[in-house]
Amino acid sequence: LVVNRFAVDDCWxxxxxxxxLMPEATFVITGDPAVAMPAVPAVLPSNVVLTGLLxxxxxxxxxxxxxxxxxxxSRKDTL
Numbered sequence: 001l002v003v004n005r006f007a008v009d010d011c012w013x014x015x016x017x018x019x020x021l022m023p024e025a026t027f028v029i030t031g032d033p034a035v036a037m038p039a040v041p042a043v044l045p046s047n048v049v050l051t052g053l054l055x056x057x058x059x060x061x062x063x064x065x066x067x068x069x070x071x072x073x074s075r076k077d078t079l
Contacts, residue, residue, distance in 0.1 A: 001066040002029040006036035011072035013039075020045045028062065030054060 002015045012029055019027040028049045033040045044050070054062065063069055 001063055001069045002027060003063075003069060003071040004029050004031040006031045006033055006040075009073045009075040009078075011074055012036070014072065015070065016041070016044060016048055019048045023047055028066065030059065030062075 002012065004010045004012050004015070006012060010031070012031070015027055015029060019025070023045070024047075026047050026049060027045075028051060030051045030053075032053050033050050040050075051062070
């Protein structure tokens with residue numbers, strides 16, 4: 001699960017590029033891709049799922065069912 005907002009500092013592009021290298025894994029990316037349009041490619045690797053915006057309960061349920069949760073940023077000095 002890639003926790004994402006499609007904000008300027010979110011690393012969704014890197015997640016999609018990594019998914020293309022790892023077809024055995026499913027990459028679920030949260031957030032509203034319309035925020036980043038037209039930057040989100042029209043064709044994504046088949047193992048990428050864009051969820052759109054999720055209600056808190058749906059998000060927590062999805063997160064509990066994933067093997068890994070990534071929260072990536074390119075913002076400087078962020079943990």
